[in-house]
Amino acid sequence: MRTALGVVAAMLVALSISCSRRPAEPVAKPPAATPSAIVEVSGGKQVSTVGTQLDQPLVVQVNNSQGAPVAGAPVRFRSANGVVFQPVSGVTGSDGQFTFAVTLGSLAGRYQIAVSTTGTGGKVIETRITELALGFEENKGRQLGDFYCARCHDPESTPERVSNHDNLVAQPHAFDDGAFLNKIGDGDLLAIISHGGPALGKSAEMPPYEHTLNKADIAALVAYIRAVADPPYQSGEAVYAQR
Amino acid sequence: MAIRKKLASTWARLFGDSARAFGTLGLVVLVLLAIVPARDHFREWYRYQKGYLLLIRGRDDAVTLQRRLQTGVQQTWIPDLNVVDRCSSCHVALKEAGLRGAVTQPFRPHPPIPHSLDQFGCVMCHRGQGVATTVEEAHRSTKAWEQPILPARYFESSCGQCHSDKLTGTPRLNAGRTLLARYGCVHCHTLTLPDGSRLAPTDVPPSLAHVGEKTTREWIYAWIKNPQAYSGTATMPNFQLSDNDARDISAFALAQSMPLTDTTAPAASTAPSDGDALQAGTSLYGESFCASCHAMQNAAGLLVGGDVGPELTRIGTKAKPEWLRQWVRNPKAYDPGTKMSHYRFDEKQLSLIEGFLESKTDPDFTANVHLEPATAQQIAHGKLLVTEMGCAICHEINGLQKPEDFAPDLKLVGARPLEKIVFLPGMPRALPAYIEAKIKQPRSFGSALKMPQFTIATSQVDNLVTALLAQTDRASTLPASLRVAGHSPSSYEPAGTAGRLMQDLNCFSCHSINGHGGDMAPDLSWEGSAVQRDWLFNFFKDPNTLRPALIRRMPKFNLTDQEANALTDYILTAYQTPAFERDSIHPDSDSAAIEQGRQLFYSKYACQACHIVDPKKDKGYVGPTLTQVGSRLNAAWVFQWLKGPQASRPGTLEPDWKMSDADARSLTAFLMAQKGHGAPQEGTRR
Numbered sequence: 001m002r003t004a005l006g007v008v009a010a011m012l013v014a015l016s017i018s019c020s021r022r023p024a025e026p027v028a029k030p031p032a033a034t035p036s037a038i039v040e041v042s043g044g045k046q047v048s049t050v051g052t053q054l055d056q057p058l059v060v061q062v063n064n065s066q067g068a069p070v071a072g073a074p075v076r077f078r079s080a081n082g083v084v085f086q087p088v089s090g091v092t093g094s095d096g097q098f099t100f101a102v103t104l105g106s107l108a109g110r111y112q113i114a115v116s117t118t119g120t121g122g123k124v125i126e127t128r129i130t131e132l133a134l135g136f137e138e139n140k141g142r143q144l145g146d147f148y149c150a151r152c153h154d155p156e157s158t159p160e161r162v163s164n165h166d167n168l169v170a171q172p173h174a175f176d177d178g179a180f181l182n183k184i185g186d187g188d189l190l191a192i193i194s195h196g197g198p199a200l201g202k203s204a205e206m207p208p209y210e211h212t213l214n215k216a217d218i219a220a221l222v223a224y225i226r227a228v229a230d231p232p233y234q235s236g237e238a239v240y241a242q243r
Numbered sequence: 244m245a246i247r248k249k250l251a252s253t254w255a256r257l258f259g260d261s262a263r264a265f266g267t268l269g270l271v272v273l274v275l276l277a278i279v280p281a282r283d284h285f286r287e288w289y290r291y292q293k294g295y296l297l298l299i300r301g302r303d304d305a306v307t308l309q310r311r312l313q314t315g316v317q318q319t320w321i322p323d324l325n326v327v328d329r330c331s332s333c334h335v336a337l338k339e340a341g342l343r344g345a346v347t348q349p350f351r352p353h354p355p356i357p358h359s360l361d362q363f364g365c366v367m368c369h370r371g372q373g374v375a376t377t378v379e380e381a382h383r384s385t386k387a388w389e390q391p392i393l394p395a396r397y398f399e400s401s402c403g404q405c406h407s408d409k410l411t412g413t414p415r416l417n418a419g420r421t422l423l424a425r426y427g428c429v430h431c432h433t434l435t436l437p438d439g440s441r442l443a444p445t446d447v448p449p450s451l452a453h454v455g456e457k458t459t460r461e462w463i464y465a466w467i468k469n470p471q472a473y474s475g476t477a478t479m480p481n482f483q484l485s486d487n488d489a490r491d492i493s494a495f496a497l498a499q500s501m502p503l504t505d506t507t508a509p510a511a512s513t514a515p516s517d518g519d520a521l522q523a524g525t526s527l528y529g530e531s532f533c534a535s536c537h538a539m540q541n542a543a544g545l546l547v548g549g550d551v552g553p554e555l556t557r558i559g560t561k562a563k564p565e566w567l568r569q570w571v572r573n574p575k576a577y578d579p580g581t582k583m584s585h586y587r588f589d590e591k592q593l594s595l596i597e598g599f600l601e602s603k604t605d606p607d608f609t610a611n612v613h614l615e616p617a618t619a620q621q622i623a624h625g626k627l628l629v630t631e632m633g634c635a636i637c638h639e640i641n642g643l644q645k646p647e648d649f650a651p652d653l654k655l656v657g658a659r660p661l662e663k664i665v666f667l668p669g670m671p672r673a674l675p676a677y678i679e680a681k682i683k684q685p686r687s688f689g690s691a692l693k694m695p696q697f698t699i700a701t702s703q704v705d706n707l708v709t710a711l712l713a714q715t716d717r718a719s720t721l722p723a724s725l726r727v728a729g730h731s732p733s734s735y736e737p738a739g740t741a742g743r744l745m746q747d748l749n750c751f752s753c754h755s756i757n758g759h760g761g762d763m764a765p766d767l768s769w770e771g772s773a774v775q776r777d778w779l780f781n782f783f784k785d786p787n788t789l790r791p792a793l794i795r796r797m798p799k800f801n802l803t804d805q806e807a808n809a810l811t812d813y814i815l816t817a818y819q820t821p822a823f824e825r826d827s828i829h830p831d832s833d834s835a836a837i838e839q840g841r842q843l844f845y846s847k848y849a850c851q852a853c854h855i856v857d858p859k860k861d862k863g864y865v866g867p868t869l870t871q872v873g874s875r876l877n878a879a880w881v882f883q884w885l886k887g888p889q890a891s892r893p894g895t896l897e898p899d900w901k902m903s904d905a906d907a908r909s910l911t912a913f914l915m916a917q918k919g920h921g922a923p924q925e926g927t928r929r
Contacts, residue, residue, distance in 0.1 A: 049415070051395025053701055101701075106395030107347070108354065135354045136398070140412035148896065151865050152852070159547070167862035168852055205852035211899035212889065216357065217411070223355075 035073045035117045035125055036065040041097060044129045047228055049139050053103045054131060061097045062117050069096020078114045080105055080240035092117075108135030110232065111240045130239070134227055141224025144217055145175060148209065170203035178229030186222055193218050287377050288316060288332040295335050295350055304341060311339070316376060319364045323722045326364035328373035330381065357412070367717075368401035369393055389661055391673050393712070396705050400657065403713025405721065407436040407729040419710025421445075422703060426478050430637050431650035434711075437718035438729020446478055450578045450639035455500030457566045457577070461612040464493040466561075471698045473561070473608055474554040476538065476546065480695035483686065488628055494617030495625025499641040503569075503577065524599025527592060535763070535795040536583075536752070539603070549795060551582060551752060551763070559604035568597045575747065580639075582752040587801035632693060650694070658715040678708045733758030741813030748800055756818065763795055766892055771818035772825055773880040773891075776811060783807040822890065828879040830915040831908070840913025843906055853897075856917055866897060871919025882911045 043058035062073040075098045076089045082105030092098045104111050111133060116126040134142060145153070153172045155165040165172060173180050181189070191199045193213075197206030209218065226233040258264040283289050292314055299308045317331040336342050337353045337360060353360060366373040371392035375381035382392040393401065399416040409417040420436075423429055424445040434442040454463070465472070468489050470479040484492065528534075533555075538548035540556040548554075562570070569576065572593055574583040588596065626642075629635070633650075635643040656678065664677050667687060680687065682704050685694035699707070718726065735757040737745050745751070751760035754767045770779075784807055786797040802810070819825060831837070844850045853865035856872075872881070880891070885907040888897040902910075 049396075051398075052415075052705060053396075055702065103396075107351065136412060137355050139414070143411045143414055148898075151896075162864055164853065164864045167864050204847065204849035207849070207852075207898045208900065209898050211887075211901045216355070219355070220412075 033070055033072075034064055035062045035070050035119050037063045037067075038075070038115060038117050038125050038127045039063060040115075040127060040129050043102075045131065045230070047132045047134060047142070048104055050104065050108050050133045050135055051106045052133075053101055057099045057101050058113070058115075058129065059097055059099045060115050060127070060129075061095075062092045063096065071096055073117045076116050078116070079111055082106055083111060083113070083240075102131065104131060104133040105240060107240065108133055108138065108227070109240055132227065134224070137220045138224045138227040140217070141220035141222070141227075144213065144221055145224055148213070149175070149221070152205075168203070168205050170197070170205055172206070175225050176228045176230045178231045178233060181225055182229055182231070182233050186226075189222050189225065190218055193221055283315075291333040291349055292335060298346060298350060299342075308336075308339060308342075319361065319373075321362070321364055324364065324367065324725075325720075326367060326373060328364040328366055329376055330365040330371075330373065332376060333378070366390075368398065370401075394675060397675055397709050397712050400709045400712035403437070403710060404657070404715050404717035405437050405725075405727050407438040407440070407727065415706045415709045416713060418703070419706035419708070422699075422707050423710055426480075426697060426699070427637055428707075431633065432653045433648075434714060435654050436729060437713075437727065439719075440729060440732055443732065447580055447582050448479075448637035450580065451496060451500065451634075452639050452641050453500055453503050453577060455497045456503055456563070457570075458561050458563060459609070460493045460497050460614055460617075461609045462561050463496050464489050464612050464614060465609050467492055473557055475698075476550060476554050477698075480697045482632060482695045490614060491617075491621045491625035492628050493614070493625070494621045495623075495629055498617065498622045498625075499643075501641055520595060520598050521602055524595035524597075524602075527595050528599055530799070531586060531596075532796045532798040535798065549763070551761070555600065555603060557603060557605040557608060559601040560606065560608050562600070564597060564601050567600055568593050571596050582749055584749045584752065584798065584800065585747045586798070587803070589801075592801075653711065653714055655716060656714045657712040658717075675708055675712060678711050679704060682707055730758070735759040737813070737817065739813070741809050741817075744806055744810055753795075764797065767814070767818060769818055769820035769891060771815045772820045772823070773876055774815075775875060775877060776815060778875045779814065780807050780811045783810055820891070823879055823883050825877060825879055828882045828908075828911065830878045830881075831912040832916070836909055836912040837916045838913075840909040840911070840916075843910050844913055847906070848900065848902075848910070856914075869914060869917055871917060873915040873918045876914075878911055878915050881914055882907050885910055 039061050041059040041061050043054065043056045046054045046056060048054050060075060062070045062075065064070050069092070071092055071094045073092045073096070074089070075092060077085045077100070079085075084103040086101045086103075090098055090100070102113065109132075111131045113129045113131065114126050115129060116124050119125045151161065152164045152168060153175055155163055155174060157163040175181070184192075188200055192202065192206065194208060194210040196208035197203040199208075213221075256263070257267045292312070295312065296309065299305045302308065312335055315332075316329055317335075319326065319328040319331065331337055333349045334351075336346065336350045339352045340355075342350065342352050343354075364373065365371070369392055370390050372381050372390060396415075399413040402410060402413045403416045403420070406413070409420075420442065423434055424442055427444055427446050427448065428434065429442045429444050430448075436442060466479075467482065467484060468486075469481055470477040471481065534548035536549045536551035538546045538550060538554045538556075540554075541547050546554065546556075558567070566577075571586065571588060573585050574581045575585060629640065630643060633646055634640060635645050636649055657674070659674060661672060661674065664674070665688070666672055666677060667680065670676055670680060681694075682697065682699065685696065686692055736742065736759075737756070750756075750767075753761045753764040755762060756767050758768075774782075782797075783800075783802050784804075786799055844856065850856075851861040851863050853863040854867070854869045855861040855863055856869045858868075858870060884891050884897075885900070885902050886904075887899050887901070888895045889899055
C-alpha cells in the first residue's frame with residue numbers, strides 16, 4: 001500500500017515537473033515537421049490472389065507543406081474486414097517513409113486501403129490505395145494469360161521473356177487497358193479469343209484459341225481481363241473498404 | 244397473509260371448477276405449441292434468410308430470386324463422400340450468378356469452379372463443420388469441433404487432395420510441391436501425391452566422399468554455419484550449429500574424405516591470370532551457356548542465370564583450382580550423380596574457365612575462420628553429430644549408411660487431428676498455423692528438435708503449407724467413379740553407346756524423353772520424327788540459336804564426329820512417333836504451291852506474328868526462327884504439326900488451328916522451301 005502511494009506520488013511529481021517545464025520550450029512548432037500530405041511511394045495497384053500477402057510491400061511517405069519528408073509522423077491504416085497489415089501502425093523513418101506488408105481478404109475484388117497520418121491540430125490526412133485480389137477463375141485466367149497471351153499483349157520485356165508486342169503490325173492491347181477493352185462486350189471478347197482477330201474484323205495476327213483452350217479456360221481469361229481492367233470494368237462494382 | 248389470500252383467489256379464478264381448469268390448460272398448451280415455430284425466429288439462419296429478402300427487395304429480378312430461395316435449414320447430403328453440409332442455410336445465394344459482385348457475405352454467389360456444388364458439397368474444399376447451423380460453430384474451431392474453415396490463401400490445398408497433376412488453376416499448390424521436392428523436404432519426410440506415388444526430390448545434394456579435394460576445412464566451417472551467407476539461393480538449411488559443433492563437423496568431413504582414385508588426368512597447370520585470359524574465360528563461360536544452369540551476380544548485384552546448379556558468385560573462395568579444373572573436365576569422375584554435363588573442353592579452354600571461375604572470390608566469407616588442426620576427439624564428436632543430424636540422408640559420406648525413416652511421415656499431415664498437436668502458447672488452434680510455424684521456426688517447438696532452419700520467403704511458406712495441407716487420405720476414400728487418374732513416374736533410361744553418351748552429357752537435366760527428365764528444354768520423345776539427319780548432326784557439333792528470345796540455350800559440348808553420329812543415329816531411330824510415318828509426306832516443290840503457302844503464311848494465318856522466315860521483313864519473336872526450316876525439319880512432322888501442334892508436343896505454346904489438309908499441305912510446301920540459302924546464319928544474329 002505504501003509503495004503504491006509512493007509510486008502515485010512520484011508520478012504526480014514527475015507530471016508536475018513536466019507540466020511546469022513545458023512553457024519554457026518554444027511554443028511555435030517548426031512547420032517543417034508538420035505533416036501536410038501522405039503519398040504512396042510504391043506498392044499500389046498490385047494484383048494478388050484472395051487471402052494472400054501482396055508480393056511487394058506498400059511504401060508511403062509523409063511530406064510537409066514544402067514537399068519535404070517528415071520523420072516520426074504516425075501512420076495508420078484502415079480497410080475492409082479481413083485485411084491484415086503488418087505492422088498494424090507505426091511512425092515514419094528518417095526518410096519520411098513507412099513500409100508495411102498487406103494481406104488481402106478472402107473475397108475477390110478491389111480493396112481500398114486508407115493510409116492516414118495526423119497533421120496540425122489533429123487533422124487527419126489520408127490517401128487511398130487500391131489493390132486487387134483475384135478469385136479462382138480470374139487467377140486461372142491469369143495463369144493462362146501469362147502463358148499464352150502475355151508474350152504479345154504485355155509490352156514490358158523481362159530478361160526471361162522478351163515481349164513480342166512491338167513486332168506486330170496491329171499493336172495488341174494490354175489486358176489492363178480498360179479504356180479500350182471495357183467497351184468490348186463479353187460476347188465479342190469471347191469471340192476474338194475463340195476465333196481470332198478476323199472474327200471481329202481485327203488483325204489475323206491474333207490467332208484463334210478455340211481448339212487449344214476449352215470454353216471454361218476462355219471464360220477464365222475474360223474474367224481475368226475484366227478483373228484487372230483499369231479503369232474498372234463496371235464503375236459501380238464493389239470496392240472493399242472500411243466498414 | 245395478504246399474498247396467500249391473493250394466490251388462493253387466483254387459483255380459484257383459474258381452476259375453480261372443471262370448465263375454468265380446462266380453459267386455462269388449453270391456453271397453456273396453445274402457448275407451448277406456439278413456442279416451437281417461434282423459436283426458429285431467433286436462429287441465425289432465419290435472420291440471414293430475412294436479410295437476404297431485404298437485400299434483394301429493390302432489384303428487378305427480386306421476384307425470381309425470392310421464388311428460388313428455399314427457406315428453412317438446407318442440407319446437402321452426399322453419402323458416398325460422407326458429406327453433410329448445411330452451409331446453404333445461410334449462404335442462400337451460392338448459385339445466383341446474377342448477384343456476383345453486387346453483394347457481400349453470406350450472400351455471395353460461388354465463383355465458377357470446375358466442380359458442381361451439388362456433387363461435392365462445401366466442406367470437401369473449404370473444411371469447417373458442415374452440419375453446424377451457427378456461424379461460430381460452422382467456421383471456427385470451438386472446443387466441440389475439430390475442423391475450422393480453411394483460410395483463403397490455402398484453398399488450393401483442397402484441389403491437391405485428389406489431383407496429382409499440375410493444374411492451371413492451382414499455381415500455389417504446384418509451387419508448394421515443387422518446393423517440397425527442391426528444398427529436400429522429401430529426403431527426410433515421406434510425402435505422397437494423391438495417386439499414391441511418392442514425391443521425389445529434384446535436388447541432388449553433392450557427394451562428400453571426396454570433399455577434401457574440392458574445398459578447405461575453413462570453407463566447410465563457414466558454409467555449415469550459414470549456407471545462405473555464401474549463396475542466398477542455397478537450398479541447404481541452417482542447422483544453427485555452435486562454433487564447436489561446426490569445428491568438429493568440418494574436422495570429420497575432411498577426415499572421412501578419400502582422395503580421388505583417378506590419377507590419369509594430367510597435372511593441373513596454373514591458369515593464366517592476365518586480363519586477356521580473364522576476358523576470354525568470361526566469353527567462354529557465356530558461349531558455353533553455363534548461365535542456363537548457374538546463376539552469378541552481375542556488376543549491378545543482380546543474380547542472373549538458372550537454378551539447376553549452384554550459384555557461382557563466390558566459387559573461387561570455395562573450390563580449389565586443381566579440383567575446379569578436374570571437375571569441369573569431367574564432373575562424373577567426382578560425383579557420378581551430378582546433373583552437370585560433361586563438356587569436352589580442351590586444356591586451353593579448361594584453363595580459361597578455371598581462371599575465370601577462380602577470379603570469382605569473396606575473401607570475407609572465410610576471413611574470420613581460424614581453425615586449429617583437428618584432434619581425434621573432435622573428429623569422433625563430429626561423426627557423432629553428423630550421424631545424429633542425419634547428414635547422410637542427403638549426402639554420400641564414407642563410413643555412414645543412409646538412415647531410413649529419419650523424420651516423421653507426413654503423408655497425412657493435412658488431416659492431422661488437432662488433439663494430437665501440441666500448440667505453442669499464443670498460437671491459433673488451427674492446423675495451417677501449426678504447419679506454418681513448423682516450417683518457419685522448427686526449433687521453437689523444442690531446442691532438441693533436429694529439423695533445421697530453412698530460409699524461405701513468406702509467400703513460399705504459404706505455398707508449402709498449401710502443399711502440405713493437401714496430404715490427406717481423401718483420394719483413397721473417394722468412390723471409384725471420382726478417382727483422378729495419376730501419372731506413373733517414368734524411369735526411362737536410354738541404352739547402348741548413345742545411352743551412355745546421353746548419361747555422360749546429362750541430357751535429362753534439361754530435356755525430357757518418355758516422361759523422364761527436366762523441363763527447361765524441348766521434350767525429345769518424338770525428335771526422331773521431327774528433324775533431318777544432317778541438321779541434327781550439325782546442331783550437335785555447333786548448336787545455333789533456334790529461339791533468339793531465350794536466354795537458356797543448348798550448350799556446345801565439343802562432341803567428336805563419332806559421338807555426334809552415334810547420338811544422331813540413335814535419336815532418329817529410337818524417338819519416332821507412332822502417330823505417322825516419317826516419310827509419308829512429300830512436299831510439293833512447284834512454285835504455285837509454294838506461293839499458295841506463302842499467301843497462307845502471311846495473310847490467313849499471319850505466322851509472321853511469331854516466326855521469322857524473311858529476316859529483312861519479319862519480326863516475330865515468339866516461336867523458333869524458320870529461315871532454314873526446310874533443312875531442319877521433316878515434311879511429315881511439319882504437316883502434322885500444322886494440323887495440331889499439341890498432338891505432337893503436349894503443352895506447346897503454338898495454338899491449334901485445326902487446319903484443313905489442303906492448307907497444311909500448301910504451308911508445308913512453303914516452309915520446306917525455306918532452306919536458308921543466302922540468309923544470314925542464325926547463330927551470328929544473337
